[in-house]
Amino acid sequence: MGEDGVCRNENRLVxxxxxxxxxxxxGLCALAVAAVFAFLLYFAAPVFWADNAGSVLSLAWRPLxxxxxxxxxxxxxxxxxxSAMLVAMPAGIGICCFTCGxxxxxxxxxxxxxxxxxxxxxxxxxxxxxxxxxTPIIQAVFRGSSGFCWLTAGLTLSLLVLPTVVLxxxxxxxxxxxxxxxxxxxxxxDASRTLLHVALPRARRSIAAAAVLGFSRAIGDTLIALMLxxxxxxxxxxxxxxxxxxxxxxxxxxSTESGSRAYNSLFAAGLLLLGAATAVNLILRRLLRKTx
Amino acid sequence: xxxxxxxxAFLPSLVCLLLAASVAMAGERDRxxxxxxxxxxAGGTAHIPVMKExxxxxxxxxxxxxxxxxxxxxxxxxxxxxxxxxxxxxxxRALTPGETEKYGLVSFPFAIxxxxxxxxxxxxxxxxxxxxxxxxxxxxxxxxxxxxxxxxPIHLYTRDEASGTREVFWEKMLGKGEVATAANVVxxxxxxxxxxxxxxxxxxxxxxxxxxxxxxxxxxxxVAPTQENAASGQYPITRKLYxxxxxxxxxxxxxxIAYILGPDGAVMSEAAGYIPIK
Numbered sequence: 001m002g003e004d005g006v007c008r009n010e011n012r013l014v015x016x017x018x019x020x021x022x023x024x025x026x027g028l029c030a031l032a033v034a035a036v037f038a039f040l041l042y043f044a045a046p047v048f049w050a051d052n053a054g055s056v057l058s059l060a061w062r063p064l065x066x067x068x069x070x071x072x073x074x075x076x077x078x079x080x081x082x083s084a085m086l087v088a089m090p091a092g093i094g095i096c097c098f099t100c101g102x103x104x105x106x107x108x109x110x111x112x113x114x115x116x117x118x119x120x121x122x123x124x125x126x127x128x129x130x131x132x133x134x135t136p137i138i139q140a141v142f143r144g145s146s147g148f149c150w151l152t153a154g155l156t157l158s159l160l161v162l163p164t165v166v167l168x169x170x171x172x173x174x175x176x177x178x179x180x181x182x183x184x185x186x187x188x189x190d191a192s193r194t195l196l197h198v199a200l201p202r203a204r205r206s207i208a209a210a211a212v213l214g215f216s217r218a219i220g221d222t223l224i225a226l227m228l229x230x231x232x233x234x235x236x237x238x239x240x241x242x243x244x245x246x247x248x249x250x251x252x253x254x255s256t257e258s259g260s261r262a263y264n265s266l267f268a269a270g271l272l273l274l275g276a277a278t279a280v281n282l283i284l285r286r287l288l289r290k291t292x
Numbered sequence: 293x294x295x296x297x298x299x300x301a302f303l304p305s306l307v308c309l310l311l312a313a314s315v316a317m318a319g320e321r322d323r324x325x326x327x328x329x330x331x332x333x334a335g336g337t338a339h340i341p342v343m344k345e346x347x348x349x350x351x352x353x354x355x356x357x358x359x360x361x362x363x364x365x366x367x368x369x370x371x372x373x374x375x376x377x378x379x380x381x382x383x384x385r386a387l388t389p390g391e392t393e394k395y396g397l398v399s400f401p402f403a404i405x406x407x408x409x410x411x412x413x414x415x416x417x418x419x420x421x422x423x424x425x426x427x428x429x430x431x432x433x434x435x436x437x438x439x440x441x442x443x444x445p446i447h448l449y450t451r452d453e454a455s456g457t458r459e460v461f462w463e464k465m466l467g468k469g470e471v472a473t474a475a476n477v478v479x480x481x482x483x484x485x486x487x488x489x490x491x492x493x494x495x496x497x498x499x500x501x502x503x504x505x506x507x508x509x510x511x512x513x514x515v516a517p518t519q520e521n522a523a524s525g526q527y528p529i530t531r532k533l534y535x536x537x538x539x540x541x542x543x544x545x546x547x548x549i550a551y552i553l554g555p556d557g558a559v560m561s562e563a564a565g566y567i568p569i570k
Contacts, residue, residue: 060473061473062473063453064462064468131486132490135490136490139491143444143445144445145447146447146449146476146487146491146493146494147491148476148487226479230476230477231452231476231477231478232473232474232475232476232477233473233477234473234474241474242474242475242476244477252452252453252454252477252479253452253453253454255364255365255367255368255371255452255454256367256453256454260390262453
């Protein structure tokens with residue numbers, strides 16, 4: 001009995017140690033995230049309250065004339081990410097339908113393998129290949145465009161987020177399909193109708209989750225925008241316009257004279273991006289909670 | 293950001309050349325006798341050809357010395373040398389008083405570089421005036437037809453805010469005039485060359501050292517943008533290329549700077565298309 005008590009005490013001790021370590025590391029993570037927020041706020045705040053207040057929140061980026069507006073960059077980020085999702089979502093859903101029952105099993109395995117491989121391709125490779133493969137095509141097809149534009153970057157970016165969409169959607173859609181296939185075929189539905197009218201609606205929260213996560217990847221990507229979008233700080237009015245995203249803007253401007261106003265405005269850009277990421281995360285959590 | 297690490301592996305072919313020159317250059321090479329260690333250089337992309345060549349020659353003769361050369365633009369050069377990340381930070385412009393004061397930097401100008409307008413070799417436009425260049429970059433002239441070229445829209449390319457090349461182009465070529473916001477922005481002299489070379493409707497600008505047969509530099513107001521014309525002052529869009537150190541340079545850094553400022557350095561600057569400062 002005494003030994004039993006010792007054993008139990010030891011167990012408790014081990015448990016307490018583990019729990020302590022877990023709380024500790026969780027706390028540390030939370031602290032780090034809070035520190036990033038605090039850091040950005042601390043450095044961005046003076047920019048918002050600078051002498052000609054609000055100039056960061058304007059459209060014109062003309063540092064030589066003293067305007068440091070980043071809103072056109074924010075609009076470009078949003079436009080680029082949304083357009084990439086408009087291509088990636090239908091393509092991703094299509095691929096998932098193919099691999100979850102429409103396509104022959106061998107081909108489905110091949111496609112999934114290919115999509116998994118796509119996740120391992122570095123972003124810079126997509127960008128580099130596009131510079132030499134896609135921009136000349138865009139340039140030749142649309143006279144007047146240099147090829148470095150919203151359209152080129154959007155198409156390449158959709159390729160980048162496609163695996164995210166497919167891998168997030170594939171599992172839930174397969175579950176939905178396997179749960180309903182038998183009953184659906186008993187009711188006389190063929191495979192494509194089952195997918196369209198039964199399995200896909202059942203997996204709609206997962207579709208939304210895939211869209212949200214793909215979007216946050218698209219808006220945070222830097223290299224593709226930097227290499228392909230042309231980086232002109234203007235509003236995205238046409239798909240053939242050269243545009244500059246917030247991420248590419250930070251990458252381009254970070255090497256100016258540190259401490260200058262152009263440099264400080266980057267903290268505001270960082271804060272906007274962090275805000276977008278947080279919003280996306282909250283939406284995603286809400287979606288996933290409802291699923292569970 | 294482009295990083296070029298010059299490795300010792302592909303250099304043996306140079307050894308013969310260097311041996312031949314070794315009698316004449318004995319004094320130059322003596323600078324590095326007994327020195328060893330790493331020397332990191334970063335910054336202005338116009339400097340890279342000279343820095344690479346110097347690194348090659350020094351490392352071939354002195355196996356104990358390792359020199360890395362990185363790009364990034366003038367802004368990066370100032371930041372990295374200021375923060376102590378590299379020993380030498382290159383700039384294609386003079387330092388601002390704020391930069392000198394903040395970091396305690398010392399500047400060593402070693403060459404003069406011209407900045408020239410660049411177009412595709414396929415572009416039939418053979419010459420430009422400064423007024424035309426200003427109108428093109430301000431977005432007032434939008435079609436090559438207006439300049440005697442093909443009926444095609446002009447694709448504008450400019451450099452980012454960290455570029456020394458952009459600064460001198462804006463100040464001396466455009467007279468601090470406007471650059472259209474629709475212009476594409478590229479991040480280095482090399483990227484500018486690539487962009488202009490593969491786009492026959494493009495116009496951009498590069499350091500004269502970067503001009504080769506892949507891009508065309510049309511004469512400006514009748515003056516060809518060449519090294520000779522820049523040296524004589526006939527071609528006016530020029531700037532100095534600087535090496536910058538944090539405080540007075542010492543040891544390997546000092547030897548490297550003396551080497552670049554010496555007769556060998558002058559030969560390398562000239563070979564790269566710049567005019568050495570005596």
